[in-house]
Amino acid sequence: MPSEELPMLDWSDERSGFDWPSPAVTTFLVGVAAVSSLYLYDYYVAHVYLVGQWKVSPLEWLFLLSLSVFAALVVATARRRRDAARVWRRFRTDTGAVVALFVFTSIVVIGLFGPYVRPVTHNLLYATQPPLFFERSMVAVPSCSGRVVEGQCHGSLRFPLGTDRFGRDVLALTVAGARIATLITFIAGLLVVPLATVVGLLAGYRGGWVDKIAVTGIDAQQTVPAIIVYVLIVSLSNRSLALFVVLFGLFSWGSAARLIRSETRQRRELGYVLAARNLGGDTGHLLRRHLLPNVSNAVVTVTAHLVPILVLTEAAIAFLDLTNPDLLSWGRTVVSAQHWWVPLPAVIALVAMAVSCKLVGDGLRDALDPRGER
Amino acid sequence: MTLLSVEGLRVEFPTDEGPVEAVDGVDFTVDRGEVVCLVGETGSGKTAACEALTRIADGAAVDGSVRFDGRELTDCDDRTLRSVRGDRIAHVFQQPGTSLDPVYSVGDQIIEAIRLHDDASRNEARARAVSLLEDVGIAAPAERIDAYPHQLSGGMRQRVAIAVALAADPDLLVADEPTTALDVTLQAGLLELLRELSAERDLAVLLVTHDLGVVAELADRVVVLYGGRVMERGGVETLFERPAHPYTRLLFESLRGTADGSDDRPTPADDGCPFRSECPYAVPDCAEGRPSFHAADDEPAHEVACVFYGPDYDIGTLGGEGS
């Protein structure tokens, strides 16, 4: 046993009345403020173009907003470097998840920057070019960008994945689709899921009328199929991706919130929550410190589920020809294709995105749980 | 007459870190109509050992010999095992009523259990269910038979669970900490019930518990487990009067508040005596192979696996005759 007297705490360092928000929250608030002021600037001052030739679409505004959540996440992770390192160490042991993470990150990076490197252009002169290592009769193509051997046009490095009937480069089309998938990913993962998490946590922890309102809202939301509402609105007004994201975002978080709510309810009476309450922890402390980390399973699972669902739904709706034809999403590419090589990369990318998202989610869920430590 | 005879029972559970040995060579027998208690602390392998009898735990690797009424259970296929479970060997678990299905009335569950093992008509089965409820001490059984599990108190649920277990008139009842989750005021009644059932129906009871008070109330014979091995076994009166193994003695002293407690459990040693890492009397010989059983005193059935009772040692070294 150590010295007889307990070292006493010095109450002069006791917390004063006002709590400064944590760095992560600060980052988020600064981000939101920056996006809002940009928006106001764009609306009142800059008019059409924000900077140079950039005409910011509603979807991109949402994306910018989601970036501030992303920044807050990065700051929060950086603040807990040791935990992050531990999670990464564990994540690394799951080879499948690491590969999936690489695939997923590649899609996102390509989606973010690819369109600037390889924009989509029309060149009817080079319509229906075959992809590299394939050949096609010269009779079927207006002119050939590659070698012509014995009347066969061979694929060329200029259009490695070939072109479609409008002469659009399939590689560029796939990259453009990745951009839309990325925007949806960011908005679903960083705006919709956090919304569901907050609602689920509060409803589950507080109970009472908060819970009642939340559950009623979720019930109402789940009785109305989003696609019907979408079709209705689309028939009355413009088709836009922003509309899709807002509608499906609004209508898809209910099941996520419900799951998080029930996980929270199961835990709110557990010993460590009670102990923290007796230590004087307020609701914010309890939710942040104890309930959120312990429902993170559900949050990760929900995210890994919701992101591909939204990406696939967009593809499905595009396939049904219910989206704006100018939006070059993977689904749109698939539906407008007349040659086998045009939809193939989009289909592969869709599957890769969905599968990698699921695998990353599983890996992350296991890595976050310290009980799986070896 | 021996009903159940377990020899060299080993149970391994596969885990991510490789197999974990829960039971490491356990021998015991249960006679007809006899109450045998497996006593041990958390992690002693007592539950794993009795779940291994009819292999009700999935995924556990069971090795050794389990002879029940002349038949070797470890060789049986799943179908034979299923017919033995419930029919000849019934289980009662710790949490009262987790074995009861909340959507069926208690009557339905007992009747189902009766008709699974016997082609009685529904009316016959119902009549038998009522008398079973009466046997397990439920007042007004004819009224209670239509109650649902949630309408009953914990003590009554545990009694109903016993009635379900008895439905097929088994020869052996395996009860895993049946009273631990109950209040002490209800515990005494349940122990009395088990005692009566065992005597009246010539029912053998294998009771798993960590509570020496329960053992004193119920057991005919006691098997003390530590680290998946038997430390000591014998008749209940002898064992309570003259606990022989240092571990058994420690349990009694701790119960009477005369010993220092401990909760830093060193992993039981893999070779030699598993208790030696905690034993206050450990000598180098304890690491030399598994201690064999020696007679603890004049009682022939009282055996102890401790080198101090072997020919090379003087029991006096352990100080006193128990406590």
Added chain:
Amino acid sequence: MSDDDPLLSVRDLKKHYPVKRGFLRRTVGHVRAVDGIDLKLRRGETLALVGESGCGKSTAARSLLHLESPTGGEVRFDGASVGSFDDGELNQFRRRAQLLLQNPDEAFNPRIPVGESVAEPMDIHGVSDPERREELVADRLERVGIDPETADRYPHEFSGGQKQRLALARALVFDPDLLVADEPTSALDERVQTRILSLLETLQDRHDLAILFISHDIRTVRRFCDRVAVMYLGEIVERGPVEAVFEDPQHPYTQALVDAVPTLDPGERGEAKPLDGDVPDPADPPSGCRFHTRCPVVIPPEAFDIDAETFRTVLNLRLAVAADDIDVERLRGRLNDASDERLRTALRERYGVPDSLSDGDAERALSAALDSLLAGDEEAALEQLETSFTTVCERREPETHDTPVGSAACHRRDESPPF
């Protein structure tokens, strides 16, 4: 503050939960989990609160710590009323009054290393100097016998007993004055219990800690506590020094608790006496003395000359009729349409009532009631039983009487039995 002033004093503490039913969630009644209890606890003292599960012990603990706001009554801590504390004072109270819970497996957030969990009180109360935090955590861990080197491990890497010691370390961070321990050892093996209890004892001696020890385990309470309060259905029925109370219980419920403890002598088996029936529904507690529905020595009516044991059986029969627990037609069917005579015998047998009561008047009243019952007139039967076989225990709440060493609330201690 003088030494005699209690650190904690609880007066008439009540905690009722509304029972809501129907579409509009109207309140149709109240579960009286804690219904007016008084407690006093001095520094350095250990007070046990014992009773069966469902008697309101844990609710009492939570409401006296104001983790759930009490429905009524007052909790005074160190002379000040906890109910009137402002945020700052409540924070101060939270530092000085700590809680230790039953299940050590739940006591720690599985996703946080135990060292951080032990430091949690400092997070909440704003101690930010990392060096000081580390020093304090290490000190508290050593104090409960846990190697500070293991602070960065996760809860699942510790045994149940170790987790309970870690929980104790967390409770000790602020050098509290009061520790409320809610069944802190009942989930643990005997040897582990011993370790925790001796640790608690050491810490109590060193820090003059007052401990409210909530338990259903009489053996542990006898080993560890100074005074005891026995609780039944939200009320305290007996109190006094532990040894005196359990050696010579003055309340039949205390006696029943003591009698139910199994002996450790296989030669004396079967002497532990179970208590009949279950704890009644606290939403609708029995009138008068709440224990009268189960009390083995319930006071017989003065009008009859029958002993308590016999009266108990008749009262059980009466309560069964009142609870609509007897279905005569079904019973008749089971006995193959037996004669009324056989049914009467069967009914008496089921409730242990003798074939004939020794007192003639009593026997006549009982027979009349049984006749009405067999004739299918349950109401008349119940009325007959309720007028004839009534007891002071159900009519009036017992007053709390002083016993040689404490107090007990039982009509058997009334000076002149008020029939």
